[in-house]
Amino acid sequence: MSQTQLISTKLNSASRRRKIQVGWKYMWAGLFICVCIWLISLVSHKLFPIPLVSFFWAAIIGLIFPLAGLIWGFAKNFSPLETARWLDKEKGLKERLSTAIELSETNLSSPWDELVISDAARAVDKIETRSLLPLRLPGQCNWILLVLIACFVLGFVPEHRSKNYLDLQRDAMVIKDVGENLEILTNWQIKESPPNFEASTAVLDSVEALGKEFQNGKLIRKDALAKLSSISEKLRSEINNAPPVPSLRDKASFPKDGVPASSPSDMQKRLSELEESFGTSKNISTEKFDALKSNLAAIKNAASDLSDADTDKGNQSRLDIAESLSKLSSSTKKLGLDIPNIEKALNALNSSDIDQFLSNINYSAQDLDKLAELSEAIENLQMDIDSIGKDLAEQLEKGQIFAALNRLEDMINQLESSQLTDLNLQEMIEELQLSLSPAENYGTCAQSLSNAKDSAKSGNKSAAAQSLANAKEELKNMLKQIADSQNLMQSLQNLERAQIAVGNCQAFSTTQRPGSSPDNNNPGAGVGTWGNDNQQLSPDQISDQWDNSGIQRPDASPLGFSSRKNNSPNNLIPSRVKGQINSLGQMPSISLRGVSIKGDSKVLFQEAVSAAQSNARRALNQDKVPRAYRDSVRDYFDDLKN
Structure with missing residues (x-):
């Protein structure tokens, strides 16, 4: 390897090492910024109502800084001349390496150049880049540790929240819970009993939309109560449009298609089958x-x-x-x-x-x-x-629409039959005449029955049958209206429960639900256990739950409300002190060592003293009296006995 290549290799190694060191330094600097951001966000959360999602974003933003510092250090490039000058400065080579790099970049060659490069090669061969650029923990680590300790300690400090803010948060949770329950109950109502008219559908949809709006968490309690009141008024107005038949308003449910589940003839057939099986x-x-x-x-x-x-x-x-x-x-x-x-x-x-x-x-x-x-x-x-009423008039008077529908169907079949006699027709006309008065509560049903009567009198059986069919359709339509009314009444009850929950700031599931379960302490039916009576339930709401004699519990005897025994506790001993107190005069006093009693009474003194001595002796024998007081207790009762 030539001297120039040796110098280039050492400089490249030093350059890479400098990149690692710079990235290492910037990474710790970014980490310090990260923990500072965490500390600031934590302090802000403790002092101000900042949402918890802010911690998520603070963690992401904080982690960006050390990663950015590390990437910045690795991406930094050092030229050979810069590295040579840095090595000259660190090792005190007096510009040997930088001069050799400058001479190697020229094409001129002279003995002096070779001498300078040779001297630089000997100097650079002795340099160890690992020892020259070690990876040590920077001084910022101490501050980072202190900030992390501060974050850990702040985690145990409770948040500072005003009473108004806590009330708003509690109201928001209650409103959200009410909205979820309203949406679930309304969806269940629409699924189990679909509304038959557009007005009922629109009102139920508005209740469902209100439940979704409550779940957004943007309403305060005042606005939520106002919206609940507005929707309740709409429901009441729709309920008031239902047919004014009191006996029908008390029904719990109706067939979805408005047709009775069983006719009187079917009921009679069922009765015959039961009697036959009974023997x-x-x-x-x-x-x-x-x-x-x-x-x-x-x-x-x-x-x-x-x-x-x-x-x-x-x-x-x-x-x-x-x-x-x-x-x-x-x-x-x-x-x-x-x-x-x-x-x-x-x-x-x-x-x-x-x-x-x-x-x-x-x-x-x-x-x-x-x-x-x-x-x-x-x-x-x-x-x-x-x-069941015997004729159409009695059925309409009692509000038995299902039976009336079957009776109208029978009349239509008779009119369409060729076997209808004049006597039967006259009886039908008389029955229709009697039905006109009770049919006035059923919309246009009375007019249809009157038209059927007139057509039957004139001998127009087809017109009479058509009028009876119109009356039948009117009754079916009325059944659908009442079914929608019952559905709306159930929704109105849900809204009333929602108003109670929002107004009292309590969960929707705890309002107007008398009864007991293993998961709560609400009052209700049970055996051998008593619930929490501190509930806002009127006696009318829980009257059906007072008697629990019908409950089967193998681990306890069923006892009704009036069957509970008024026995005294086993450890309760009746008092044996008898006396008379005069409220008009001054009560005289009696002297008893260690006891001050004022009043005019008769006390069984000997029995009281004997009992006290017996209790004291028992306490002394069982080491229940501290050692320092034992002599005083003995002396006291000995003096009292004498």
């Missing part, structure tokens, strides 16, 4: 079923404690159970109930097959429960059939 037994009250269940449960409990059959006690128990089971079998047969498992259980008991006996008893209980449920279903269905 020959009829008119069995719930009390009789309860008595049969109680007797069967008593037999089951007695059977669980059967003793050995070889003993007299065991034989007597089996005889008693067999007798009770025979009486139960006779009772079921008299009532017309067919429960074959009771006979099987009796046969198993007589054959000493206890396991089979218990199995048949369980099957008998299940059969009895099914029969009781079937009897209750028959009774309820019969009550529903009996409540």
Whole structure:
């Protein structure tokens, strides 16, 4: 390798090392700027309500500086002449390298030039760039460490926020929660019960839009309450446009298409099927079923404690159970109930097959429960059939639109049939005449029924059938209006809950929801537990939850509100001090060492002293009295005894 190449190699190595050192220096400088930005952002967050997203941007901006410093150092270029002059200065070479570089760049060659280059090559050969340019931690590291410690300590310092700001934040969280619940509930309502009219659709869409607006977090509580009040007024105006039929307004739900789910004839057919499956037994009250269940449960409990059959006690128990089971079998047969498992259980008991006996008893209980449920279903269905009006007038008066629709359909079929007699037509005309008065509450239904009556009188059956069809469509349209009204009423209840939540600054899920669950302490039904009574619920809202006798809990006995016992605590001892106090005069005093009591009373002194001495002696024996006070306690009670 020539002397010129040696000098060039050393200079290139030194140049690369200088790049690394400059990048290293600028990186630490950028890191210092980064931690300073973090400290400033953290202090700002502690003092001012800066959003948390600012930390994310501060971290990104801060990390840019050390990366930029490192890239800047690596990208910096040093010419050979600059590196040579820097080495001359650092090593004290008195411009040897820089002169050699300048001479090597010329094309002239002389002995003097070669001598200068040779001298520079000998000098540069002794230079070690690693030792000349070491990578050490700069002095800024101490400041960086101090700033990081300050950031760590500030992390435990609570934020300084004004009460007004905290109230606004809490209101914003509540409004956002209310908006989410309003949107979810409105979407569920539209999905489960789609509105039938454009006005109802527009109002529900406005409620959904209000929920989305609440979720933006830009409304204060005053504006949110104003918007809720405005939407509520729109809902009330739409609800007031519903048909004025009180009996229909109390219904909970209606079929989506406005057509009844089952007609009276279908209900009668269903009743016949239930009675056929029930058997020959009829008119069995719930009390009789309860008595049969109680007797069967008593037999089951007695059977669980059967003793050995070889003993007299065991034989007597089996005889008693067999007798009770025979009486139960006779009772079921008299009532017309067919429960074959009771006979099987009796046969198993007589054959000493206890396991089979218990199995048949369980099957008998299940059969009895099914029969009781079937009897209750028959009774309820019969009550529903009996409540249906006998004619169109009675059905309209009671608000039974489903039954009225079926009755109008039957009339239309009769008018279109060729088998309609004059007598039947006259009866239909009389029924339509009676229906005109109650039909006045059903929009244009009364006019359609009047037209049908007049057409029937004139013998125009097709026109009468068309008028009845118009009345039927009017009733269907009214059902749709009422269904929309019920849907809007549910949405209005949600808005009222939202107003309570926003006004009281509480979560939407805690408003007007009586009941208890494992996750909260709200008052409600339960067994053996009491909830938090500090809830703003009126007695009307929780009256249905007071009685918990119907709740099944295997780990606790069901007790109603009036069934709870007023027992005193076990550790409560009644006072034995008796006395009389005169409120009109000065109360005299009695002297007792260490005790000052004023009043006119009669005290069982001996008993009180004995009890006090016994307690003191027990405390002394169990080392409950500090050692420094033991002698004083003994002296006190000894003097009191004397």
